[in-house]
Amino acid sequence: MNSEIEKVKRELVKIGKRIAQENLIVGPGGNISAKVGNRVYIKASGISFEDATEDDYIGVDFNSGEVIEGDKKPSSEIWMHLECYKVREDVKAVVHTHPIYSIAYAFQDEPLKLFTPDMVALLGGEIPVVEYVVPGGKEFAGVVGGVIKNHNGVLVKNHGLVTVGSNLKEALYRTLLIENSIKTIFVAKLFGKMGFFTKEQIEEIDSLEVEKYRRKLLKEKG
Incomplete structure (x- = not known):
């Protein structure tokens, strides 16, 4: 096994344990993967993070x-992961989780809009919602891939959240930021008011050198 593959496998284990610690899944739910050349490494079916x-x-x-490597069965969501890589050459990692607030938010039929500088810098744009599709098949893969082609994440009704990144850390941070942002919306609405950025505000933040530098560091040090 070459050093790059060994490094990726260690990172998959590390990110998986972080996902479990953050309560983004229950038991063997969810799956993550990373692409190395013409290989994709994904969590085995039925294994908890x-x-x-x-x-x-x-x-x-x-x-x-x-x-082509290993003696276990890969996650049933393998086709969805492969589709994300096929529609975006820049994607090298996929994180699929079942976060409580993200699942609840998807029922509102509203895309997650941007309202903090971190969201602008890390998510790059709003996160759409798609209707439920039976998990594990190529139809589900096509629905998710159709959104990921132009977005860095997608909320799936009655199911969960999928995020992508240039590395596992970036994909995980996007998952965490989406879930935390939705928690913020929930609390804000309890207080009574919620405000989202205008297009002009988003463009202003997106052009800041400090945000460009942060994005660059995350991609390089993933």
């Missing part, structure tokens, strides 16, 4: 989806 070891991240062929 907190228990997963490097051996529980299975290597599959990017083009065919066939297992």
Whole structure:
């Protein structure tokens, strides 16, 4: 096993345990993956993040989806992961979780709009909502991929959240930021008011050198 693959597998284990600690899933739910050349490493089916070891991240062929490394069955969401990589050459990691607030928010039929500088810098744009599709198949993969083609995340009704990134850390941070932003909306509406950025405000933040520098660091040090 070459050093790049070893590094990616260690990172998958680390990110997976963080996902479990943040209560973004329950039991064996959710799945993450990372692309290395023509291979995609994804969590094995039925394995919980907190228990997963490097051996529980299975290597599959990017083009065919066939297992080429490991003796376990890959997550049933493998087709969705592969589709995210196929529609975006810049995507090298996919994180799929089942966060409580994100699932609840999706029922509102409203995209998650931007209202903080962090959201502008890290999410890049609003996060759309799509209707529920039976998980695990190519139809689900096509629906998610259709959104990911132009966005860095998607909320799926009755299911969960999918985010992508140039590395696992960026994809995870997007997941955490989306869930925390939705919590903020919930609290703001309890107080009575909520405010979102205008297009002009978003463009102003997006052009700041400090935000460009932060994005650059995250992509380089993932």
